[in-house]
Amino acid sequence: MISITNKPIDPASILEQVSTPESGGVDIFIGIVRNLSDGKRVQRLEYSAYVPMAEKIMAQIEHEIKEKWEAHSVALVHRIGGLSIGEIAVVTAVSAAHRKEAFEACRFAIDRIKSVVPIWKKEYFEGEVKWSAGGEG
Amino acid sequence: MIHVLVKFFGPLRDVVGCDEMRLSVSPPYTGESAFEVLSSRHTEVGLWRSSLRLAVNLEYVDFSKVLHEGDELCFVPPVSGG
Numbered sequence: 001m002i003s004i005t006n007k008p009i010d011p012a013s014i015l016e017q018v019s020t021p022e023s024g025g026v027d028i029f030i031g032i033v034r035n036l037s038d039g040k041r042v043q044r045l046e047y048s049a050y051v052p053m054a055e056k057i058m059a060q061i062e063h064e065i066k067e068k069w070e071a072h073s074v075a076l077v078h079r080i081g082g083l084s085i086g087e088i089a090v091v092t093a094v095s096a097a098h099r100k101e102a103f104e105a106c107r108f109a110i111d112r113i114k115s116v117v118p119i120w121k122k123e124y125f126e127g128e129v130k131w132s133a134g135g136e137g
Numbered sequence: 138m139i140h141v142l143v144k145f146f147g148p149l150r151d152v153v154g155c156d157e158m159r160l161s162v163s164p165p166y167t168g169e170s171a172f173e174v175l176s177s178r179h180t181e182v183g184l185w186r187s188s189l190r191l192a193v194n195l196e197y198v199d200f201s202k203v204l205h206e207g208d209e210l211c212f213v214p215p216v217s218g219g
Binding site for chain 1: 147216
């Protein structure tokens with residue numbers, strides 16, 4: 001399940017969506033807007049996306065995960081638009097027969113999203129607005 | 138001469154000042170040629186060359202990719218999702 005949304009993300013409903021009777025393990029990663037970036041206080045963020053391409057790449061990531069780890073269900077959800085500190089920016093969730101695959105696949109999902117999906121984060125500090133350079137954020 | 142549509146996002150959108158632009162490209166019909174047309178219009182864009190990836194019709198490709206009439210391009214600046 002792939003989604004790029006400007007609505008608040010509900011991890012509980014995503015968890016429910018990926019759980020299957022065959023899955024012994026479900027791993028969920030929640031990415032949250034934090035108050036510090038590069039040592040400076042963040043006031044708020046804006047995410048923007050090349051939506052059709054981002055959806056396509058996220059669908060490829062989902063497919064890759066299902067192949068590599070035999071995941072039962074995968075959910076990749078990214079929010080766009082304005083976000084405040086503490087809001088959820090991204091959720092990745094994977095269900096698999098066992099915890100090893102669930103852990104590995106969920107970690108791969110967020111790492112891959114951060115490296116290839118055409119989504120950009122703009123950070124608002126006091127007196128400064130800056131596009132994030134990506135990498136760890 | 139072919140015509141392509143280029144979409145802009147993130148910091149590169151701020152540099153060119155618009156969401157999209159039609160470009161006319163002369164032979165060779167490659168992504169690199171299209172980029173040269175763009176940077177001849179906006180010299181600052183040329184400075185971004187080494188940090189950009191090229192996408193054509195929603196897929197990442199090399200700058201040597203051959204373009205066709207009506208292709209949708211994006212010079213993708215460093216991404217920062219997630």
